[in-house]
Amino acid sequence: MPRNEPTEVSDGWGGERSPRRRKAVRYGVPVAVAGAAAVTIGLVPAFAGSSPDLPKISAQDLIAKVAKSDVQQLSGTVRVTTDLGLPSLPGGFDGAPGGGAKGGDGASAAPQKKLMELASGSHTLRVAADGPEKQRVSIVDKDAEYSLVHNGNEVWAYDSGSKTALHSTAPGSRAGKEHRAPGGLPKDLKTATPQDLAKEALKAAGDTTSVTVDGTAKVAGRDAYQLLIKPKQAGSTVGSIRVAVDADNGVPLKFTLTPKSGGAAAVDVGFTNVDFAKPAASTFAFTPPKGAKVVDGDKERATAEREHGKDAPFHKKLAEAKGEGEDKGGPNIIGKGWTSIATIKGDGSGLPSGKDMDKAKSKGAGGDVGAFLDSIGDKVNGSFGSGRVFSTRLVNALVTDNGTVYVGAVDKQTLINAANAAK
Template structure:
C-alpha cells in the first residue's frame, strides 16, 4: 500500500508543545550501550506480517505517535520472536569472559539473575512468552532448547528461574526501584518502540507507511528515517495495533542494507486477562536460591568499585545531536585496549577485530558492528554511537 502523507513538520511543531501526547512518547532513552571491547546493542526485530493489507481509516504520523503514547494495555499474553544480528564475530572460548552479562549479576553470579540472563537477547533468534495483568503482575519466559528461563513479577516479589541450572533469583520489587520488575534489556516490540521514539526530532523523517496484519491484528506502519548523513541507521518500522495503540512489531534496518539488525514481533497475542496462576511461583525442591534484597541498586553499586568502563560511564557526555550523536567517557585507565605483542594472545585477537585510526584526538582502535561503532583511544577514552567510522573519528577530534 502506498505511504500516507509525511508529517515531518507537524511532528517538529508538536515537539515544542509540553502538553502534547508526543512529549510523553519521546521521554524514552535510545538503547545504545558499549559492551566489552567492541560490542554495542540496540533493539529490533523482523516483520512477521500476514499477507494482505487491511483497509484502515487514514491517520497522520503525529496522531499515530500520540496513539502509541496513550496506549494503556493492562492485560495481555502472547509469543514474541526476537532476532538480533549485529554482525559480531564468533568469540569462541572468549565468550564467557567478555560476552554481555557474562560477569554481571548479583553477588555470586547466579544464572537466574535477569540482568545477566536477558542480555542473551543481544544475539541470535529467541522465542519469548509474555503475560501481564496490570502494573504488579508480569511474566516473561525465554524458551531455550530443552530449558526455559522465567522472570516473574508478582506484587512485592521478583523471581527469576533458570530450569537448566535449577537456580532461582529472588528480589524485593520495592528494593529494585519503581521499574525494578522490568527486564533491563528490551524484550518486546513495545520496549523497542519506546526507546526508538526518543530519536524523533527535527533530524528525523516520520511517515505512516501503510498498514499490515501482525499476529492476526490490523496495524498501522510507522516509518522513522534519519535525515542526517553519518548515521548507520537506515530505518525503523513500528507496526502499531490499530485498536489499542500497542506496538506489535519493531524492525530496525541498517543503512548498509541487508537483514534487520534486530527484529522483534508478536507471532500471537491476546488481550484477555491471563489466569492468576500464570504469575504464581514457588522455588522447586532442591533449587539454589539467591536473595538480592536491594535489587538493581545493589548491583549497580557493586560494580563501581571495580573501576574501568563502569566507573568511567559516570562522567559520560553526549557530543552532537540527533542520530549522529556520540556518547563519550573516560575509563580512567590512562590506556587503551591491550594490543599487539604487548597484549599477548588477547592483544592479537583484539587487533584482528578493530581498525587502527588516528586524528587530533591521538590514536586508537575502532570496533564495529553493523549498527554501532566504538572508538577506544590509546589514552583510555571511549567514543560510541550509531555512526560511521569517519563520523566517529570527527566527533573524537571535535571533542578533544
C-alpha cells in the same frame, strides 16, 4: 476504505502541541535505541500476507495513538532476533548481585545474564502482564526455560537448566526501587518488548528524523499501521525503524531496525500471537520446583554491599545510571539526534596501537595480541592521536590510545570527527 499513503513528519510538527503530544514526540538521544539494539535484540513473516484496508491516519496522530495507549493486560509470544554481526554470546554478566561467574549462588538465574543471551541469535519469549503489580517473562530455549515473575511484593527468577531460583524483594522497599524499573521487572528485560523499543525510537522524532505512515499489515492476527522512522543525519548507521502499531488500541506489535548497510534486520522484535484479555491469576503464581536451589537475592546483595561497599559492581552501575559516579558518573553525550555519541574519558592507557603495537608484534606473545586486535579493529589516526575502531553492523566504538572511548550508532568517520573535535 482507502489504503494509507505515506505522510511525512519532519522539521518539527507545526502548530501547538498538547502536553501528551509533546511527551510522545519529545527530542531524545537515539543512543538509547543503539543501546537497546546492542543488548537487548524474522519474527512474524516480515509483514507478509494481507494488508488490511484501514482508515487513513497521519504520522502525528499515529504517534499520539501510541502515546495514549494504556493497555495493561496482555499475554502472548514474542520472537526476538538480533543480528549485530557478533558471535553468539554465552550467558554471563559479571556486575550485579548473583550475576556472572563470580556473582554468587544465584548467578545462573540473574536477569542480567539472560540480557546478554538476547544480544545475538533468535529467542522466543512468553510474556504476560496484569497491571503494574503482575508481570511474567519466560525465555524458552531448546533445552531449558528461564522465567522472571513479579507478583505483588515478590520477584522470582528461575533457571530450569541449573534448577536455580532467585528470590528478591519487589518494589516498595528501598532496594527494590533502586534495582528495578517501575512495574517490578528489572530494566534490562523490559527492553525486550516491542512496546519499550518503539517508545525509545519515538523519542527521536524531531527535526533530525523523517516519520511516515507506510501502509498497513497483519501482525499476530491483528490489523496494524506501519510507522516508518528514518534518520536524516548522514553519519547514522541506522537505515530505518519500522513499527507495527495495533490499529485498535495503539500497542506496538512489532519493531524492526535495519542498518543503513542493508541486509537482514539488526533487531527484529514482535508478537507472533497476542491476547489483550486479563491473564489468569495462576500465570503469576510461582513455587520453586522440588529439588530447586533457592537463593535469597536480597541477602546476596547485602553480602556484596558489606564486602565491597561502593566498589561492588552493582553499586558502580547504579551510581553511573544516577549520575553519581566519578565526574558525575557514566558517559558524556556529545552531538545530537541519531549521531549522538557517548564518550567515556580515558585514564591515559588504552589499547596498544601505532608504535606500541609495532613493538608488541616484535615481542613474541605480544604479536599475538597485535594480530588479534588487527583482526577485529581498524587503526585510525587524527588530531586526537591514534586508536582503533571496533565495528558491528549497527554500533561502532573508537578506543583511543589514552583509553577514551567514543561509541554510538554512527559510522567510523563520525567517531573520528567527534574525537578530533573533543581534543
